[in-house]
Amino acid sequence: MNAKIVVIKGDGIGPETVSEAMRALAVIGKRFGHTFHLQEYEAGGCAIDHSGSCLPDDTLAACLVADCVLFGAVGGPKWDSLPQHLVPERALLTMRDKMGLYANLRPIKMFPQLYHASPLLPQVAAQGIDLMLVRELTGGIYFGSHDIVLRGGQSVASDLMSYSESEIERIARTAFEMAKKRHGRVVSVDKSDVLSCSRLWKEVVHRIARDEYPSIQLTDMLADSIAMQLMRNPWQFDVVLTENMLGDVLSGEACMLTGSIGMIPSASLGDGTVGIYEPIHGSAPDIADQNIANPIGAILSIAMMLRSSFGLLSEAEAIETGVNRVLDDGYRTVDIMSAGCVPVSCSKMGELIAGAILSSQMYRKIARTLPQPSVQGSKKSKKAADFF
Numbered sequence: 034m035n036a037k038i039v040v041i042k043g044d045g046i047g048p049e050t051v052s053e054a055m056r057a058l059a060v061i062g063k064r065f066g067h068t069f070h071l072q073e074y075e076a077g078g079c080a081i082d083h084s085g086s087c088l089p090d091d092t093l094a095a096c097l098v099a100d101c102v103l104f105g106a107v108g109g110p111k112w113d114s115l116p117q118h119l120v121p122e123r124a125l126l127t128m129r130d131k132m133g134l135y136a137n138l139r140p141i142k143m144f145p146q147l148y149h150a151s152p153l154l155p156q157v158a159a160q161g162i163d164l165m166l167v168r169e170l171t172g173g174i175y176f177g178s179h180d181i182v183l184r185g186g187q188s189v190a191s192d193l194m195s196y197s198e199s200e201i202e203r204i205a206r207t208a209f210e211m212a213k214k215r216h217g218r219v220v221s222v223d224k225s226d227v228l229s230c231s232r233l234w235k236e237v238v239h240r241i242a243r244d245e246y247p248s249i250q251l252t253d254m255l256a257d258s259i260a261m262q263l264m265r266n267p268w269q270f271d272v273v274l275t276e277n278m279l280g281d282v283l284s285g286e287a288c289m290l291t292g293s294i295g296m297i298p299s300a301s302l303g304d305g306t307v308g309i310y311e312p313i314h315g316s317a318p319d320i321a322d323q324n325i326a327n328p329i330g331a332i333l334s335i336a337m338m339l340r341s342s343f344g345l346l347s348e349a350e351a352i353e354t355g356v357n358r359v360l361d362d363g364y365r366t367v368d369i370m371s372a373g374c375v376p377v378s379c380s381k382m383g384e385l386i387a388g389a390i391l392s393s394q395m396y397r398k399i400a401r402t403l404p405q406p407s408v409q410g411s412k413k414s415k416k417a418a419d420f421f
């Protein structure tokens with residue numbers, strides 16, 4: 034394994050959490066004998082400050098020839114007032130588009146050790162959450178024309194949402210393939226009571242299911258209905274398939290239910306093995322540069338990378354086992370802190386997980402320098418493997 038990985042730390046907490054993901058990747062290389070060639074590039078607000086563009090040409094060029102990209106987060110209040118086509122978030126949209134990454138996978142899984150950190154009622158949270166959100170990523174309203182024009186003496190804004198059959202077919206296949214590897218159930222989200230895009234979405238998803246995946250159980254759910262069902266009983270879902278904007282919104286809701294947005298990784302994939310791997314947490318400028326962010330979503334994004342881009346299954350499992358061990362032992366960043374646990378910084382959490390990945394001896398050496406938890410995570414994990 035001799036992989037070329039582009040690293041884009043970006044803005045806000047991106048640099049802090051991605052540094053811990055890089056630490057995890059380095060120990061995987063050490064333990065399993067792989068060489069990962071990491072090249073850092075800029076994108077987002079920091080790139081605007083340094084070069085005037087949110088996605089400099091050399092960054093995009095490097096992404097287009099890389100085996101995969103590790104991405105932190107972009108954006109912040111400093112750049113919010115720029116014209117729409119210049120904002121930091123454009124970088125990510127352009128990368129997804131140019132790299133042909135139309136499928137965004139967001140594994141929304143609650144670690145059992147964290148169920149009391151969930152905002153859900155305890156009896157709801159205790160049932161667990163384990164769903165894979167499959168979000169269409171390069172179509173829909175995010176990629177239609179965006180306009181603000183003067184009409185009748187006032188500004189009028191419009192954003193065009195459109196979907197072609199082929200765009201829907203390929204993301205539907207991604208979701209059905211995912212369901213085949215999981216529990217065989219797909220909930221397809223739409224707003225077909227209002228939108229034409231959703232009517233076509235529903236029709237195409239059903240055709241693909243009928244013609245190509247007869248054994249998958251397909252259910253439709255309106256977007257407003259799933260927003261409620263996610264609160265009521267999130268454990269009912271296996272694979273959730275959505276178009277671009279609804280997926281953005283619903284994944285924000287769903288991942289918060291697991292305890293913290295900082296826990297969730299993601300993969301953006303196309304037809305091949307190249308992908309962008311990024312935590313879902315966003316740039317979180319309010320907590321940037323304080324070493325308090327949760328790096329677990331970024332670290333788990335490495336597990337997704339190892340599995341999806343490189344087929345390194347044991348290595349991916351080693352990361353997930355490491356995360357589990359640290360949570361089992363009661364170490365928590367502030368966003369997932371609870372009584373009896375030991376608060377740790379972003380970098381200490383990364384160090385503990387890296388230690389746990391490398392060896393028990395190394396892990397114990399780091400843990401010995403920290404206070405001991407008075408009660409351990411209330412519910413330990415049964416099995417670490419196959420987490421995502």
Ligand code: IPM
Pocket residue numbers: 107122123125126281
């Ligand atoms: C996400 C983010 C992005 C999106 C932004 C940063 C463009 O919110 O990945 O969820 O809207 O897709």
Ligand code: MG
Pocket residue numbers: 281282285
């Ligand atoms: Mg989002």
